[in-house]
Amino acid sequence: MSRAVAERRTLPAPSGPGMAATVVVLAILGAGVWAASDLGINVATLVDSVGNAADFARRMFPLDFPSAGELLRLCGTTLAIVVSATLLSVLLSVPAAVLAAGNTTPNAAARVGSRAAIVLARAVPDVVLAIVFIRVFGLGSMAGVLAMGLHSVGMVGKLYADAVEQIDEGPRTAVRAGGAGRSQELASGVLPQVLPAFVSTALHRFDINLRVSVLLGFVGVDGLGFAIASAFRELDYRRGMALAFVVLVLCVLAELLSGAIRRALTRAPLSRARPAPGRISPPWTPSRVRRNVYGLVAALVVLASLWGAELSPAGFVDGLSRLGTTLGLFWPPETGGILPDLLTALWVTVKIALAATLLGAVLALPIGVLAARNVAPSPRVGAVFRGLIVLIRGIPELVLAVVFVVLTGLGEVAGTLALAVGAVGLLGKLVADSLEEVDERVENAVRATGATRWQVFASATVPQAAPAFVGHVLYQLDVNIRSATLLGIVGAGGIGFYLQNASRVLEFGVVTTVLLLVFALAMAVELIAVWLRRVAG
Amino acid sequence: MHDVVTFQRVSKRFGATLALDEVSLSVPEGQIAVLLGLSGSGKSTLLRHVDGLQRASAGSVSVLGTDLATASGARLRALRRRVGFVFQQFHLVGALTVLENVCTGALGTLRGPRLGLFTYPKRVRQEALGHLDRVGLAEQAFQRADTLSGGQQQRVAIARALLQRPEILLADEPVASLDPESAGQVMGLLREISAEQNLTVLCSLHQVDLALSWGDRVVGLRSGRVVLDRQAAGLGRDEAMAVYSAVARVPAAA
Ligand SMILES: Nc1ncnc2c1ncn2[C@@H]1O[C@H](COP(=O)(O)OP(=O)(O)OP(=O)(O)O)[C@@H](O)[C@H]1O
Numbered sequence: 001m002s003r004a005v006a007e008r009r010t011l012p013a014p015s016g017p018g019m020a021a022t023v024v025v026l027a028i029l030g031a032g033v034w035a036a037s038d039l040g041i042n043v044a045t046l047v048d049s050v051g052n053a054a055d056f057a058r059r060m061f062p063l064d065f066p067s068a069g070e071l072l073r074l075c076g077t078t079l080a081i082v083v084s085a086t087l088l089s090v091l092l093s094v095p096a097a098v099l100a101a102g103n104t105t106p107n108a109a110a111r112v113g114s115r116a117a118i119v120l121a122r123a124v125p126d127v128v129l130a131i132v133f134i135r136v137f138g139l140g141s142m143a144g145v146l147a148m149g150l151h152s153v154g155m156v157g158k159l160y161a162d163a164v165e166q167i168d169e170g171p172r173t174a175v176r177a178g179g180a181g182r183s184q185e186l187a188s189g190v191l192p193q194v195l196p197a198f199v200s201t202a203l204h205r206f207d208i209n210l211r212v213s214v215l216l217g218f219v220g221v222d223g224l225g226f227a228i229a230s231a232f233r234e235l236d237y238r239r240g241m242a243l244a245f246v247v248l249v250l251c252v253l254a255e256l257l258s259g260a261i262r263r264a265l266t267r268a269p270l271s272r273a274r275p276a277p278g279r280i281s282p283p284w285t286p287s288r289v290r291r292n293v294y295g296l297v298a299a300l301v302v303l304a305s306l307w308g309a310e311l312s313p314a315g316f317v318d319g320l321s322r323l324g325t326t327l328g329l330f331w332p333p334e335t336g337g338i339l340p341d342l343l344t345a346l347w348v349t350v351k352i353a354l355a356a357t358l359l360g361a362v363l364a365l366p367i368g369v370l371a372a373r374n375v376a377p378s379p380r381v382g383a384v385f386r387g388l389i390v391l392i393r394g395i396p397e398l399v400l401a402v403v404f405v406v407l408t409g410l411g412e413v414a415g416t417l418a419l420a421v422g423a424v425g426l427l428g429k430l431v432a433d434s435l436e437e438v439d440e441r442v443e444n445a446v447r448a449t450g451a452t453r454w455q456v457f458a459s460a461t462v463p464q465a466a467p468a469f470v471g472h473v474l475y476q477l478d479v480n481i482r483s484a485t486l487l488g489i490v491g492a493g494g495i496g497f498y499l500q501n502a503s504r505v506l507e508f509g510v511v512t513t514v515l516l517l518v519f520a521l522a523m524a525v526e527l528i529a530v531w532l533r534r535v536a537g
Numbered sequence: 538m539h540d541v542v543t544f545q546r547v548s549k550r551f552g553a554t555l556a557l558d559e560v561s562l563s564v565p566e567g568q569i570a571v572l573l574g575l576s577g578s579g580k581s582t583l584l585r586h587v588d589g590l591q592r593a594s595a596g597s598v599s600v601l602g603t604d605l606a607t608a609s610g611a612r613l614r615a616l617r618r619r620v621g622f623v624f625q626q627f628h629l630v631g632a633l634t635v636l637e638n639v640c641t642g643a644l645g646t647l648r649g650p651r652l653g654l655f656t657y658p659k660r661v662r663q664e665a666l667g668h669l670d671r672v673g674l675a676e677q678a679f680q681r682a683d684t685l686s687g688g689q690q691q692r693v694a695i696a697r698a699l700l701q702r703p704e705i706l707l708a709d710e711p712v713a714s715l716d717p718e719s720a721g722q723v724m725g726l727l728r729e730i731s732a733e734q735n736l737t738v739l740c741s742l743h744q745v746d747l748a749l750s751w752g753d754r755v756v757g758l759r760s761g762r763v764v765l766d767r768q769a770a771g772l773g774r775d776e777a778m779a780v781y782s783a784v785a786r787v788p789a790a791a
């Protein structure tokens with residue numbers, strides 16, 4: 001017996017899923033190293049761009065802000081478009097979700113149809129929709145509202161459907177048992193349960209759309225983005241960067257505001273006030289007053305936005321009549337004789353995404369570790385790094401790309417660095433969150449053996465969080481590929497350049513080809529990700 | 538007195554499980570019939586058949602003159618309006634106020650979707666408040682339903698069912714989450730209302746003593762079969778307890 005124990009192996013035989021996960025991550029990181037060196041991103045380039053910083057500062061400072069009136073108009077237009085677009089996506093997503101959710105759908109056909117529409121909305125990038133709609137409705141707000149509104153249904157509709165599927169069926173059954181009809185059942189049994197999730201998702205999408213609106217400015221949608229694009233086209237970096245700074249401030253403010261609203265929603269408002277005998281409407285407690293004020297403010301913001309976005313129903317109807325002919329312009333797909341160039345650019349896009357994922361992971365890991373409450377050396381350090389992550393998340397990728405274009409010149413290096421820095425915002429947060437979510441009892445058990453801080457980290461914290469890292473890196477790669485396809489629009493390398501160029505010179509068949517290529521790439525990544533998740537468990 | 542609920546050889550299958558096995562049962566108007574039986578014996582399933590929330594695999598269910606095998610759409614809703622249901626897990630909407638939860642009981646008589654107390658007519662709110670008062674919760678009317686204790690939520694659910702002004706009340710273990718004293722109060726309340734309004738009550742219970750003291754009639758279920766069906770008066774405690782024994786000692790009821 002004792003002999004047998006002595007002869008047993010003290011290291012386990014390599015296991016299937018664990019091995020596969022390790023191989024996958026190593027492969028992605030290896031590909032990242034190769035891509036980075038192939039794109040010419042190395043210490044020398046980085047040193048170079050640091051050297052450029054002085055030059056950059058000279059070209060950028062002093063920032064040149066437009067007049068207060070003009071600035072207000074630009075911010076107002078952007079916010080109006082973004083609010084209207086988000087509202088549109090909510091209005092479309094609610095019925096889409098009811099049809100798509102397994103528990104509320106009237107029949108299988110409606111369910112499949114609605115799910116397909118949601119997937120399609122997500123698959124077509126908002127920039128492409130904007131290019132189409134600008135042809136149809138002209139420059140201005142309408143195209144932006146429709147493009148962002150429709151594309152957002154891909155995310156909002158999906159999350160709404162998930163929320164509906166997760167409800168407690170009990171209240172709904174009870175309402176049905178009282179003889180309520182279908183619409184009453186939805187309003188009284190389902191809606192109150194999903195309302196907080198609905199509002200929180202809408203706010204989240206508002207944040208995202210605010211960032212996206214900058215990009216749409218580069219293809220002609222009115223607002224801050226449009227002004228930034230015009231400034232850069234005229235090489236007026238002082239004005240361009242000033243406006244980019246304004247966008248950053250708006251994004252951070254929006255993020256703070258929506259965060260506060262979301263937190264307020266999850267706190268159950270308690271009304272313990274004793275009603276006067278026989279009164280049949282709730283008393284005006286401070287929390288009820290507050291809720292009503294919020295509601296009123298929200299309604300005013302929406303109304304002001306609809307008015308500010310200058311959406312004219314006549315223009316809409318007029319445009320719709322042209323929709324058929326315009327879509328005809330985009331079909332059939334054409335290569336414009338530049339197919340090899342397109343494929344090369346697509347390949348560059350893949351390399352940008354890979355390299356940016358590697359660099360992003362290298363940056364995000366230490367930052368995420370230092371931001372995790374249970375690992376950070378002191379609460380102060382943890383708070384500082386959390387703050388850094390939030391700040392980076394606040395910067396729209398396009399603004400980062402624009403900064404790096406100015407810093408390192410046009411091309412893929414700018415795109416890679418922009419995505420890498422942007423990845424810190426997402427990946428750093430995911431790393432910190434998954435470290436904080438580990439089971440504390442395991443950590444304490446190891447700590448109780450007298451282990452040092454590093455030993456606890458290595459043998460209790462990391463093993464628990466590690467499986468999540470694999471998923472996060474894959475997710476970041478997926479996000480990076482989607483973003484990388486668009487970077488070219490601001491001159492930061494890859495296939496996006498051709499998207500922008502073809503639409504400008506009115507070669508809409510080429511736009512379709514680019515779109516199909518991008519779509520195929522996204523699908524391929526999605527399939528690989530699904531497969532990897534299965535293999536790596 | 539005529540029967541308001543009639544089950545004729547009703548069976549209900551869930552895959553391999555036979556939840557109801559040839560159940561035949563008639564409940565006359567105004568009676569309080571108590572269902573007893575082990576967990577999984579089919580009590581909830583039987584009650585759900587009365588409200589058309591589930592449909593029989595075989596046999597026929599007729600409630601207030603409506604054949605539930607064919608009723609659907611508006612006809613089914615019209616029937617449900619006349620049948621109140623108090624669920625085992627209360628099924629309140631936690632995010633809404635207590636009063637609004639009670640008001641949802643009136644949806645069957647209102648047109649169109651409602652959300653928010655102010656969307657209910659004043660008379661509905663007044664009546665709802667009256668029912669809340671009756672179950673002793675008028676003070677909590679404007680609290681969120683999920684801030685109440687289990688027993689309080691159960692009483693809100695009862696108030697909601699009463700707002701329907703039902704002719705039949707189905708109650709699935711209405712006192713399961715109550716302390717013995719509140720349990721007695723709730724059963725007393727049901728009895729009182731039943732007597733006042735000639736309300737028929739079908740109620741499942743786990744407490745034999747409550748069944749004997751508050752019910753007119755006791756129906757015992759085991760594995761979906763009716764194994765006991767007697768007037769409560771004169772039924773011995775041991776005879777009723779036999780429903781819970783593993784082997785059938787009580788001969789199947791006639
Ligand atoms: N929707 C369903 N799908 C599948 N099986 C079900 C379903 N509802 C009930 N059953 C099964 O039918 C049988 C009877 O269940 P039922 O809920 O009616 O029992 P019960 O007497 O109410 O039990 P309890 O006292 O625990 O509430 C059980 O075996 C249960 O597992």
Ligand SMILES: [Mg+2]
Nearest residue numbers: 580581625709
């Ligand atoms: Mg039950």
